Amino acid sequence: MEGRGVRGGFTTYAPPLHTSKPLRRTVFNRLFAVVYFSAVLALLYRHVRNLFLYPTTSFLSFSITLSLFISDLILAFMWATAQAYRVSPIRRREFPENLKRIIKDEDFPGIDVFICTADPYKEPPMNVVNTALSLMAYDYPADKISVYVSDDGGSALTLFAFMEAAKFASHWLPFCREHNIMERSPPAYFQANYPSSTPHSDKIKSMYEEMKMNVENVVDKGEIIDDYITDDQRRQAFNQWSKGFTRMDHPTVIQVILDRSKDRDISGQSLPNLIYVSRQKSKTSPHHFKAGALNVLLRVSAAMTNSPVILTQDCDMYSNDPGTPLRVLCYLSDPEIKSNLAFIQFPQRFHGLNEDDTYASEYKRLFQINPLGFDGLKGPNYVGSGCFFLRRAFFGGPSTPVQPEISELNPDHAVNRPIESQHILTLAHHVAGCNYENQTQWGSKIGFRYRSLVEDYYTGYRLQCEGWKSLFCDPERAAFLGDVPITLVDVLGQCKRWCIGLFEVTFSKYNTLIFGSQSMGVWASLAYSHYAFWPIWCIPVSFYCFLPQLALANQVSIFPKVLEPWFFVYVFLVLGAYGQDFLDFVLARGTARKWWNAQRLWMIRGLTCFLFGSVDYMLKSVGIATHGFSLTSKVLDDEQSKRYGQGIFEFGVPSPLFVPLTMAAIINMFSLVLGMAGFVRGNTEEGLGLQMILTGFIVLNCLPIYGAIALRKDAGKMPTIITIVSTFMSVLLYYISSLFF
Numbered sequence: 001m002e003g004r005g006v007r008g009g010f011t012t013y014a015p016p017l018h019t020s021k022p023l024r025r026t027v028f029n030r031l032f033a034v035v036y037f038s039a040v041l042a043l044l045y046r047h048v049r050n051l052f053l054y055p056t057t058s059f060l061s062f063s064i065t066l067s068l069f070i071s072d073l074i075l076a077f078m079w080a081t082a083q084a085y086r087v088s089p090i091r092r093r094e095f096p097e098n099l100k101r102i103i104k105d106e107d108f109p110g111i112d113v114f115i116c117t118a119d120p121y122k123e124p125p126m127n128v129v130n131t132a133l134s135l136m137a138y139d140y141p142a143d144k145i146s147v148y149v150s151d152d153g154g155s156a157l158t159l160f161a162f163m164e165a166a167k168f169a170s171h172w173l174p175f176c177r178e179h180n181i182m183e184r185s186p187p188a189y190f191q192a193n194y195p196s197s198t199p200h201s202d203k204i205k206s207m208y209e210e211m212k213m214n215v216e217n218v219v220d221k222g223e224i225i226d227d228y229i230t231d232d233q234r235r236q237a238f239n240q241w242s243k244g245f246t247r248m249d250h251p252t253v254i255q256v257i258l259d260r261s262k263d264r265d266i267s268g269q270s271l272p273n274l275i276y277v278s279r280q281k282s283k284t285s286p287h288h289f290k291a292g293a294l295n296v297l298l299r300v301s302a303a304m305t306n307s308p309v310i311l312t313q314d315c316d317m318y319s320n321d322p323g324t325p326l327r328v329l330c331y332l333s334d335p336e337i338k339s340n341l342a343f344i345q346f347p348q349r350f351h352g353l354n355e356d357d358t359y360a361s362e363y364k365r366l367f368q369i370n371p372l373g374f375d376g377l378k379g380p381n382y383v384g385s386g387c388f389f390l391r392r393a394f395f396g397g398p399s400t401p402v403q404p405e406i407s408e409l410n411p412d413h414a415v416n417r418p419i420e421s422q423h424i425l426t427l428a429h430h431v432a433g434c435n436y437e438n439q440t441q442w443g444s445k446i447g448f449r450y451r452s453l454v455e456d457y458y459t460g461y462r463l464q465c466e467g468w469k470s471l472f473c474d475p476e477r478a479a480f481l482g483d484v485p486i487t488l489v490d491v492l493g494q495c496k497r498w499c500i501g502l503f504e505v506t507f508s509k510y511n512t513l514i515f516g517s518q519s520m521g522v523w524a525s526l527a528y529s530h531y532a533f534w535p536i537w538c539i540p541v542s543f544y545c546f547l548p549q550l551a552l553a554n555q556v557s558i559f560p561k562v563l564e565p566w567f568f569v570y571v572f573l574v575l576g577a578y579g580q581d582f583l584d585f586v587l588a589r590g591t592a593r594k595w596w597n598a599q600r601l602w603m604i605r606g607l608t609c610f611l612f613g614s615v616d617y618m619l620k621s622v623g624i625a626t627h628g629f630s631l632t633s634k635v636l637d638d639e640q641s642k643r644y645g646q647g648i649f650e651f652g653v654p655s656p657l658f659v660p661l662t663m664a665a666i667i668n669m670f671s672l673v674l675g676m677a678g679f680v681r682g683n684t685e686e687g688l689g690l691q692m693i694l695t696g697f698i699v700l701n702c703l704p705i706y707g708a709i710a711l712r713k714d715a716g717k718m719p720t721i722i723t724i725v726s727t728f729m730s731v732l733l734y735y736i737s738s739l740f741f
């Protein structure tokens with residue numbers, strides 16, 4: 001594949017548009033996997049042997065060995081699935097500078113950009129607007145871009161913000177072009193380029209500030225006051241928010257804010273289409289959260305522009321590089337790649353992370369490392385944002401197309417009427433209706449797939465099962481930058497939602513191991529299974545955080561003695577796994593301190609969201625609970641931001657998620673102290689060495705929790721009620737354990 005040039009399907013001497021090459025560490029990884037696997041087998045053999053010794057040993061030691069066996073079996077399973085990312089990882093490069101020789105501007109495909117937002121108070125309209133502006137300002141012919149905004153919040157405030165943004169866009173877009181600006185989200189530009197201001201940029205800045213003031217004013221008031229309703233068009237638009245209009249129950253609102261066939265910027269160039277869509281909602285029809293919103297956009301955009309390329313974007317992920325669509329074209333101009341390509345995924349990267357990424361919100365493994373491994377198989381999974389799709393992929397497999405119910409939605413249907421024509425608007429309203437999907441294949445065989453809270457993972461997976469491929473595009477300069485949650489409860493809440501969504505896939509007929517391996521081969525199925533089974537990490541993590549410690553506190557040895565042969569198997573397995581993880585992390589632009597935080601968060605997730613997500617999923621399957629898509633908040637609180645900036649853990653709210661975590665902190669500290677005391681007095685068994693090391697390691701990981709319990713006075717400290725409940729439960733747990741040991 002390397003160095004191949006592409007022109008009209010023939011391999012020529014033309015300069016390449018893209019290359020790919022295997023990662024250098026692949027050979028090492030494969031060898032290491034063989035050695036590591038032998039050690040895993042040895043350990044499992046040891047457990048099985050010990051289990052068979054029962055009933056010569058006690059019931060207690062049988063239960064302990066069984067728990068360790070189950071934990072290690074799960075760890076071994078997760079390790080095995082993760083090897084899928086290590087068999088053939090590749091890294092790609094694109095050469096957009098060679099594009100002009102192969103394709104002319106007028107032959108560029110149209111792009112429909114989808115931006116989803118769902119709540120003006122959790123997702124401030126100004127941020128949504130900034131995302132939209134950054135995408136409208138792509139270095140791409142404006143008459144080929146249409147931006148569709150889906151507002152599940154059904155908020156006039158968001159529509160108002162976009163009306164203001166459209167005015168500003170007519171100044172902002174030419175300004176960006178003229179000065180060749182990289183940061184096309186206005187606040188990112190002002191932050192990066194001030195104080196080196198010019199009269200022109202000052203003028204733009206003050207226009208931006210004025211828009212921002214108007215929008216925030218309206219959002220604060222919660223309504224559009226008459227002063228802002230400056231013309232009939234606006235009056236008509238806002239009159240749609242009639243009495244009885246609520247976010248969960250309202251008719252469709254579709255507003256063409258900019259029409260590229262007639263709207264021009266101040267330099268006279270056309271502006272991209274900008275269309276606001278708030279689909280019809282009714283309390284009696286399911287809306288399927290983001291997947292439902294995206295399917296409405298798929299249909300509304302089909303009616304209006306039907307561009308062959310679609311970019312899906314979360315409202316908080318702005319473009320950080322105006323050249324991104326050209327990178328995409330490097331692949332789309334290669335007929336060999338394009339024929340079975342469903343999507344090109346860019347990594348989710350973030351701005352506003354604190355120095356050491358306290359909550360590992362970067363998810364480096366998920367978003368940056370593992371996709372390289374996926375890419376050498378069938379391609380990366382879809383992660384919801386920063387992804388360019390070929391529209392055709394939503395309508396059946398590459399060789400098994402599925403026809404939509406009306407021909408206008410066909411991916412190759414050409415739209416030949418203006419978007420504001422009555423015919424088009426009527427059709428668009430029709431396909432945005434909340435009953436439109438009844439008795440259709442939307443959500444099952446067509447479009448984004450329903451029935452999982454991780455619609456992104458599930459949709460990408462199903463597309464690949466249909467035979468589609470995908471590509472991972474990870475340029476040095478981040479293509480998109482998103483917000484991160486800055487409080488622990490938000491971080492864990494988001495992860496808990498993912499866990500529920502993942503289990504919804506695992507325990508369905510599309511199980512990644514069974515259905516997946518039949519549809520896309522063993523390795524890709526393993527790669528998907530790694531995430532499908534993500535939440536089960538809660539089992540080994542919980543066992544390892546409590547069992548050895550309780551045994552230690554009771555002076556019972558459960559691991560091999562220090563320096564005996566099995567001790568070295570344990571040491572190799574642990575150091576091997578952590579060492580390889582560290583290496584991957586640092587080679588992917590990571591630092592040692594960020595890695596430390598990432599491994600800490602893995603432990604924390606095991607005790608919190610993985611655990612609660614699994615339990616919630618089970619409660620739901622037996623009909624006890626229901627769950628929805630709880631939005632991640634993108635609003636910054638000053639005090640919280642300050643603490644986040646200093647790298648201080650933010651607890652603050654009395655969430656049950658914190659209870660097992662605090663219990664682990666307490667029990668580990670308690671056992672460590674007892675263990676040390678035993679050592680000092682000389683009556684600690686020599687078999688307790690590994691337990692002491694493990695407990696010490698967990699205590700080290702829990703340092704911020706002790707601080708939050710005992711030392712801090714700020715609003716982000718551990719709520720007293722959580723400390724009390726956890727202490728009580730820890731004492732209870734210790735008491736129960738002492739009855740058995």
Ligand SMILES: O=c1ccn([C@@H]2O[C@H](COP(=O)(O)OP(=O)(O)O[C@H]3O[C@H](CO)[C@@H](O)[C@H](O)[C@H]3O)[C@@H](O)[C@H]2O)c(=O)[nH]1
Binds near residue numbers: 385
């Ligand atoms: O009913 C809904 C719920 C959410 N959203 C939008 O979905 C996006 C993602 O929501 P967010 O709260 O930011 O969730 P995250 O967990 O941060 O998102 C990650 O995980 C989601 C799946 O759980 C994916 O959809 C996202 O793309 C991925 O970034 C946002 O733009 C929302 O406005 C809707 O449009 N309608």
Ligand SMILES: [Mn+2]
Binds near residue numbers: 314316
């Ligand atoms: Mn998000």
